[in-house]
Amino acid sequence: MPRNLKTYPTLNADVLVIGSGAAGMATALALAPLNVLLVTKTEGLVGGSTAHAQGGIATVFAKGDTPALHADDTHFAGAGLTDKAAVNHLTTEGSKVVEQLLALWMPFDRDAKGNILVGLEAAHSMARIVHAGGDATGWHLSQTLAAAVEKARHIQVVSNTHIAELVKKNGKLTGAWGFNTQDGWLKLQAANVVLATGGAGQMFSHTTNPAASTGDGIALAYEAGATLADLEFVQFHPTSLAVKTPDGKQPLLTEALRGSGGKLVNKNGERFMLNLHKDAELAPRDVVARGVWAELAADRTPYLDVRHIANVETKFPTVTRLCAEYGLTPATDLLPVAPAAHYYMGGVRTDLAGKTDVPGLWAVGEVAVTGVHGANRLASNSLLECLVFAKSAATDIKQIEKQNVKIGTTPPRLTLVKHAAATKQNLRDTMYKSAGLVREKQGLENGIQKLATLQNLPALIATGDDIPQAIELHNLMTLAPLVLTAALARTESRGGHMRSDYPTTQSTHKKSILINKLQSTSKVEKEGVYRNETAA
Structure with missing residues (x-):
């Protein structure tokens, strides 16, 4: 006999935030004093790729750096598909979100005088990457945000819950059906829904992403009628540790290793990137990844050599721990590398406030296409995007009049x-x-x-x-x-x-490809921005 439909547990809120990485937690915090349901499919509060991020947060912090320089680097990495307004928003707001993290006691790395340290990473013209715990920035950011969420009285966390369907009435979202591993189907009712579900690395057999990165938010938005953009652009990290793992999740060897002087060599000892790009190991990720791929294809096994970096194991404790699990020591061993799916530039198309073209639906973080990454993300811009656009989306949502909504009585059949x-x-x-x-x-x-x-x-x-x-x-x-x-x-x-x-x-292809379930594939009318160009 079918279950009594009236017995499904119902949770109501002003805003439903789906995902508990940096984007989800930062958005939930910024939505105060609205009542927020923060739903995650993970067992604990912290989910997504944030906790695994070994890179840092790119922001204008050092003397001589400017938002314009940061924007210029971002446009260059984005290969002609970045949006000028979005990039300007990202780079001008960056220092503000770092200040907000300092207020939450984020333990950024500092020198002996107490000044925050900044590092250099690939395709950045200036040292502007702030870290916490060396290569454990993502973990520290997750813990900092989670501590704030746990204290926030306006946030209710719902864990172990997969979202099966976004529900619309008269063209506008009214919430979602979720499945909780203990309580079964849940009715999650909210007039405003924020997708913060991260990327889709698990589409690929080799990825640095956790098992939870299954493209949930993108698929949910597509089914709800939202426009998707740039789906063809997948960033493969050049230097995952080339070891066999049971789930295909490859250990990541952070970009900062190359920023600190790490060299890519093949089994013959040749620095192959010197012949491929003027910036060698610090070229944009897609260039480096294809260089590593070519060495693999030619059976010239590529390695990352960090043996010459002083105190490498102290500076990079996460990398050291991961390597040790496979019998490798960064201070003495060449580290075998291979490209692995790492970050998804494609996703749900939004405006500068994270708003999609489905009324009541926003997207923040890797799930979204705001225009800041274009065809290729600049290193350490991803955590920055989560924090900047979380604030933007929350500000937009708080201007909307509160509404009471209902989603119906029948969960989806899967x-x-x-x-x-x-x-x-x-x-x-x-x-x-x-x-x-x-x-x-x-x-x-x-x-x-x-x-x-x-x-x-x-x-x-x-x-x-x-x-x-x-x-x-x-x-x-x-x-x-x-x-x-x-x-x-x-x-x-x-x-x-x-x-x-x-x-x-x-040059004729300097436009994004859009896909919408309700329409045919089309092109964006507004072109992207090349380095040092002015938007049309």
Whole structure:
């Protein structure tokens, strides 16, 4: 017999924030005094990729640096698809959010005189990266924000809950259906919903992202009718530790290692990046990643050499711990590296306030496309984006008149294929092969056909403990074909999108590809901004 629909637990709030990484927690805090439901599918409060971030926060803090210089570097890395207004907003507001973190007692690294230290990372023209705990900035940021959330009386945290569906009435969001691993289906009712669900690294068989990065928010927004943008642009981190792991999550060797003087060499001892870019190891990530990829393809095993960096194990305790798990010591060993999916530039298209084109829906952080990253994210701009746009979204939402809403009585019905784990791995392998670092027409078309076969596998109605797995697999199955479609449509190479059959960048393609479930694929009318250009 079906369950009595009236017995589903119901939670009401002014705002529903989905995701508990830096973007979600910062947004929830900034929404005070509105009542906030902060929902996360993780067991504890801290979720997402933030806690794993070894890089820092890029901000104008050092003498001689300016927001304009930071913006210039951001445009350059973004390869022509950045938005001038969005980048200016990011770089001018950056120092303010650092000041806010200081007020929360964020333990930034300091020199003997108490001054905050700044470091240099790839494609930055100035040393402007602030860190905490060396390469543990993400962990410290997560703990700092979580401590504030736990004290905030306006926030109710709901953990172990996967969001299955965003609900609309008369074209506007009224909340979501969530599935809690202990209580079952939950009715989460709120007139304003913020997606802060992070990226989609688990689409690929090699990734630095945690298991929770399954593209949830992007898929949810797509199903709700929101416009997606730049789905073809995936940033592969050049230096994941090339070791076998049970879940495909590769340990990350932070960019800061190269910023501190780390060198990329092959098994013959050659510094191969010297011949590929004037900035060598500090070139933009897509350039370095393809350089590492080429060495792998040529069977010239690439390594990161940090043995000459003074006190490397003290400066980089997280890297040291990760390497030790695989029998490696940074101070004495060459570290084998390989590119792995690391950050997703694609996502839900928003304005400067994080607002999507679905009334009542905002997106903040990696799930969003604000225009600050373009075709390739500048190192350490991601945590900054989370913090800056969290404040912007909260400010926008607080101007809206409060409303009471309801989502209905029937939760979504989900299906799950018989061999779900194998199907998910098949999808991830397909995506890494077809839409990995280097792409071409035949491979992309083969990938689309393979995913269509997976989507047509026989499935059963998901119940009980199978529902969270069904939600995540559905989200991956929804997003992956869209990524291949966008990559096939972009017949050029730009930033994090490399086509071997279209190896050059075309000025006529300096526009984003948009995908909307209710419309056909189209182009953005407004072009991006190249370095030192003025927006049209």
